[in-house]
Amino acid sequence: MDKMSINELALFGAPPLFNEVLHVGRPNIGNREKFMNYINDMFDRRWLSNNGPFVQELEQKLAELWGVKHSIVICNATVALEITARALDLKGEVILPSFTFIASAHALQWQGVTPVFCDVDPGTHNIDYTKIEKLITPRTTGILGVHVWGRACDIENLDIIAQKHNLKLIFDAAHAFGCTHQGQMIGGFGDAEVFSFHATKFFNTFEGGAIATNNDALAEKIRGMRNFGFVGLDDVRDIGTNGKMSEVSAAMGLISLESLDEFISINRKNFLAYSKGLENIPGIRLVKYNEKEKNNYQYIVIEVDENTSTVNRDLIARILHAENILARRYFYPGCHQMEPYRSYFPNAGRFLPETEKLTQRVLQLPTGTAVGEENIDLICKLISFIIVNGPEIQARISS
């Protein structure tokens, strides 16, 4: 259905374009029948958690996929980041981008480590390594890079800075499952990399995450911390938490692993459909993936340029929401604008100009296995319609 006039917009009372809401984070689900069989096996075994056979199998398969010595699955990525920070003895201050999900900052603060926000590169959306050194103080103990949208950080330059200043280097790889950097799977870079397997992620275990590392001593420490600090049945050697993954989650992970190629091919098809549909719309730029790398294409991200577009990002989001297209503004307004960081560093925005601009421009559009190419075609036509009729829509809203 093509909208012919602005009266046909749901924002102005017309029926929405879609009867059911289209989401950004609709879970990718693999072979259901196989999953049910796994769950029956699990019930037969009566082994539901605590390093069960599914957890062990998943860890082994993930380590193979990422080409790392250790993969330790955790109940979610936020706890995985907390455990990583603690196991690496991060203290004082850690430098990270503000343009990330709030969990990256909270995980540090939760461990009593102060997050110090660094600006991002407007082209890559990742931490701008050229701005890191001036943030380093005697209290700095680490750098946390985030591979935003699964596109790798400038790992080599981050590594050089970390080595020069004797800092730990970790990566929040929540978005980067199955993605490569210069042909090498993300997972093996820095001291450790942390993945999220949340329901909305490319690869999901309902809730879940993992820490990947090639450091034997670190892996052993993390395994202990994941299980209250236990070594053996009665011996607790250090402070720990409960970061364990259940067998149900691990079973979901195992079936998701079998469908990776299918998920990628659907996501890529969607990405190409968006690329075609959003071509030549003034003020709208689709964030591209490097086709020389492996990508999971999980995020369809557009940037709305206020100078050349007829409407701003927020109005586009409002119009899309009314049409049952639940586009999201990740990572608006930036961690530095959220509590407690907003109160701790009220002037942080002055030092984060690119982050501030970016948080006003980005919008994520629905994709994944639940969104077909026909839907994408309609979404793109709607966005084009909004841009063409921007001034008229603005005038109608003002009146």
Ligand code: T4K
């Ligand atoms: N680091 C980074 C860079 C991250 O992006 C994240 C998480 C983390 C660390 C922490 O990872 P975890 O500790 O979660 O493992 C969502 C996710 O909850 C969050 O995991 C994710 N990033 C973030 C980017 O997005 P919300 O608050 O936006 O979620 P919510 O409930 O609004 O859901 C998003 C959309 O997905 C909605 O339109 C509904 C839809 N949805 C959601 C779920 C859970 C479904 O259709 N089905 C579902 O089962 O944070």
